[in-house]
Amino acid sequence: MTIIAGSRLPDNKHIVIGLTHVHGIGRSRAKDICELAKINPETKVKDLGDQVEKIRNVISEKNYVLGTSLKRVVNQCIKDKITIRSYQGRRLILGLPVNGQKTQKNAKTARKRRVSRRKD
Structure with missing residues:
Protein backbone atom coordinates (compact mmCIF):
# COMPACT_ATOMS: atom_id res chain seq x y z
CA MET A 1 0.00 0.00 0.00
CA ASN A 63 4.77 23.07 -4.15
CA TYR A 64 1.53 21.57 -5.41
CA VAL A 65 -1.51 22.14 -3.21
CA LEU A 66 -3.03 18.68 -2.84
CA GLY A 67 -5.46 16.66 -0.77
CA THR A 68 -7.23 18.21 2.18
CA SER A 69 -5.37 21.51 1.90
CA LEU A 70 -6.70 21.92 -1.67
CA LYS A 71 -10.23 21.16 -0.47
CA ARG A 72 -9.78 23.75 2.28
CA VAL A 73 -8.65 26.39 -0.25
CA VAL A 74 -11.61 25.68 -2.55
CA ASN A 75 -14.10 25.84 0.32
CA GLN A 76 -12.59 29.13 1.48
CA CYS A 77 -12.98 30.58 -2.04
CA ILE A 78 -16.64 29.52 -2.05
CA LYS A 79 -17.19 31.12 1.37
CA ASP A 80 -15.53 34.32 0.17
CA LYS A 81 -17.85 34.52 -2.83
CA ILE A 82 -20.85 34.03 -0.57
CA THR A 83 -19.73 36.67 1.94
CA ILE A 84 -19.05 39.36 -0.68
CA ARG A 85 -22.43 38.56 -2.23
CA SER A 86 -21.07 38.25 -5.75
CA TYR A 87 -23.22 36.85 -8.54
CA GLN A 88 -21.68 33.42 -8.13
CA GLY A 89 -22.10 33.62 -4.35
CA ARG A 90 -25.80 34.35 -4.71
CA ARG A 91 -26.17 31.42 -7.11
CA LEU A 92 -24.38 29.18 -4.60
CA ILE A 93 -26.73 30.26 -1.80
CA LEU A 94 -29.78 29.45 -3.91
CA GLY A 95 -28.29 26.14 -5.03
CA LEU A 96 -28.44 27.04 -8.71
CA PRO A 97 -25.78 26.47 -11.39
CA VAL A 98 -23.00 29.01 -11.06
CA ASN A 99 -21.22 29.09 -14.41
CA GLY A 100 -24.01 30.15 -16.75
CA GLN A 101 -25.60 26.78 -17.46
CA LYS A 102 -29.22 26.47 -18.55
CA THR A 103 -31.59 25.81 -15.67
CA GLN A 104 -34.89 24.75 -17.20
CA LYS A 105 -34.11 21.16 -18.14
CA ASN A 106 -30.60 20.17 -17.11
CA ALA A 107 -29.80 21.59 -13.68
CA LYS A 108 -30.78 18.47 -11.77
CA THR A 109 -27.47 18.18 -9.95
CA ALA A 110 -27.65 21.76 -8.74
CA ARG A 111 -31.25 21.27 -7.68
CA LYS A 112 -30.29 18.19 -5.70
CA ARG A 113 -27.63 20.19 -3.88
CA ARG A 114 -30.01 23.08 -3.24
CA VAL A 115 -31.53 21.50 -0.15
CA SER A 116 -28.19 21.10 1.62
CA ARG A 117 -26.84 24.52 0.51
CA ARG A 118 -29.77 26.51 1.85
CA LYS A 119 -29.07 25.38 5.41
CA ASP A 120 -25.71 27.25 5.43
Whole structure:
Protein backbone atom coordinates (compact mmCIF):
# COMPACT_ATOMS: atom_id res chain seq x y z
CA MET A 1 0.00 0.00 0.00
CA THR A 2 1.50 3.30 -1.14
CA ILE A 3 0.39 6.57 0.40
CA ILE A 4 1.16 9.90 -1.27
CA ALA A 5 -0.26 13.20 -0.02
CA GLY A 6 -2.65 11.39 2.31
CA SER A 7 -4.20 9.23 -0.41
CA ARG A 8 -3.82 5.50 -0.92
CA LEU A 9 -2.77 4.53 -4.41
CA PRO A 10 -4.22 1.31 -5.87
CA ASP A 11 -1.45 -1.30 -6.18
CA ASN A 12 -2.56 -2.91 -9.43
CA LYS A 13 -2.68 0.24 -11.61
CA HIS A 14 -0.03 2.11 -13.56
CA ILE A 15 1.57 4.97 -11.67
CA VAL A 16 0.06 7.61 -13.98
CA ILE A 17 -3.44 6.38 -13.19
CA GLY A 18 -2.62 5.77 -9.54
CA LEU A 19 -1.45 9.35 -9.04
CA THR A 20 -4.82 10.63 -10.25
CA HIS A 21 -6.36 9.19 -7.08
CA VAL A 22 -4.70 12.04 -5.18
CA HIS A 23 -7.04 15.02 -4.98
CA GLY A 24 -5.48 17.76 -7.14
CA ILE A 25 -3.51 15.55 -9.55
CA GLY A 26 -4.98 14.87 -12.97
CA ARG A 27 -3.63 12.99 -15.96
CA SER A 28 -1.38 15.75 -17.29
CA ARG A 29 0.10 16.60 -13.90
CA ALA A 30 0.67 12.88 -13.21
CA LYS A 31 2.56 12.57 -16.50
CA ASP A 32 4.68 15.61 -15.60
CA ILE A 33 5.49 14.13 -12.19
CA CYS A 34 6.56 10.85 -13.80
CA GLU A 35 8.81 12.68 -16.26
CA LEU A 36 10.45 14.77 -13.56
CA ALA A 37 10.98 11.73 -11.33
CA LYS A 38 12.29 9.76 -14.35
CA ILE A 39 9.83 6.91 -13.81
CA ASN A 40 8.22 4.89 -16.59
CA PRO A 41 4.49 5.84 -16.57
CA GLU A 42 3.53 2.22 -17.21
CA THR A 43 5.17 0.97 -14.00
CA LYS A 44 2.68 -0.57 -11.58
CA VAL A 45 2.36 1.09 -8.19
CA LYS A 46 3.25 -2.13 -6.38
CA ASP A 47 6.57 -2.32 -8.30
CA LEU A 48 7.79 1.17 -7.37
CA GLY A 49 9.82 0.45 -4.23
CA ASP A 50 12.16 3.35 -3.42
CA GLN A 51 10.91 5.41 -6.37
CA VAL A 52 8.03 6.57 -4.20
CA GLU A 53 10.44 8.94 -2.46
CA LYS A 54 11.38 10.45 -5.82
CA ILE A 55 7.69 11.14 -6.51
CA ARG A 56 7.22 12.69 -3.07
CA ASN A 57 10.29 14.88 -3.60
CA VAL A 58 9.03 16.09 -6.99
CA ILE A 59 5.64 16.95 -5.49
CA SER A 60 7.23 18.84 -2.60
CA GLU A 61 9.65 20.72 -4.90
CA LYS A 62 6.82 21.87 -7.16
CA ASN A 63 4.77 23.07 -4.15
CA TYR A 64 1.53 21.57 -5.41
CA VAL A 65 -1.51 22.14 -3.21
CA LEU A 66 -3.03 18.68 -2.84
CA GLY A 67 -5.46 16.66 -0.77
CA THR A 68 -7.23 18.21 2.18
CA SER A 69 -5.37 21.51 1.90
CA LEU A 70 -6.70 21.92 -1.67
CA LYS A 71 -10.23 21.16 -0.47
CA ARG A 72 -9.78 23.75 2.28
CA VAL A 73 -8.65 26.39 -0.25
CA VAL A 74 -11.61 25.68 -2.55
CA ASN A 75 -14.10 25.84 0.32
CA GLN A 76 -12.59 29.13 1.48
CA CYS A 77 -12.98 30.58 -2.04
CA ILE A 78 -16.64 29.52 -2.05
CA LYS A 79 -17.19 31.12 1.37
CA ASP A 80 -15.53 34.32 0.17
CA LYS A 81 -17.85 34.52 -2.83
CA ILE A 82 -20.85 34.03 -0.57
CA THR A 83 -19.73 36.67 1.94
CA ILE A 84 -19.05 39.36 -0.68
CA ARG A 85 -22.43 38.56 -2.23
CA SER A 86 -21.07 38.25 -5.75
CA TYR A 87 -23.22 36.85 -8.54
CA GLN A 88 -21.68 33.42 -8.13
CA GLY A 89 -22.10 33.62 -4.35
CA ARG A 90 -25.80 34.35 -4.71
CA ARG A 91 -26.17 31.42 -7.11
CA LEU A 92 -24.38 29.18 -4.60
CA ILE A 93 -26.73 30.26 -1.80
CA LEU A 94 -29.78 29.45 -3.91
CA GLY A 95 -28.29 26.14 -5.03
CA LEU A 96 -28.44 27.04 -8.71
CA PRO A 97 -25.78 26.47 -11.39
CA VAL A 98 -23.00 29.01 -11.06
CA ASN A 99 -21.22 29.09 -14.41
CA GLY A 100 -24.01 30.15 -16.75
CA GLN A 101 -25.60 26.78 -17.46
CA LYS A 102 -29.22 26.47 -18.55
CA THR A 103 -31.59 25.81 -15.67
CA GLN A 104 -34.89 24.75 -17.20
CA LYS A 105 -34.11 21.16 -18.14
CA ASN A 106 -30.60 20.17 -17.11
CA ALA A 107 -29.80 21.59 -13.68
CA LYS A 108 -30.78 18.47 -11.77
CA THR A 109 -27.47 18.18 -9.95
CA ALA A 110 -27.65 21.76 -8.74
CA ARG A 111 -31.25 21.27 -7.68
CA LYS A 112 -30.29 18.19 -5.70
CA ARG A 113 -27.63 20.19 -3.88
CA ARG A 114 -30.01 23.08 -3.24
CA VAL A 115 -31.53 21.50 -0.15
CA SER A 116 -28.19 21.10 1.62
CA ARG A 117 -26.84 24.52 0.51
CA ARG A 118 -29.77 26.51 1.85
CA LYS A 119 -29.07 25.38 5.41
CA ASP A 120 -25.71 27.25 5.43
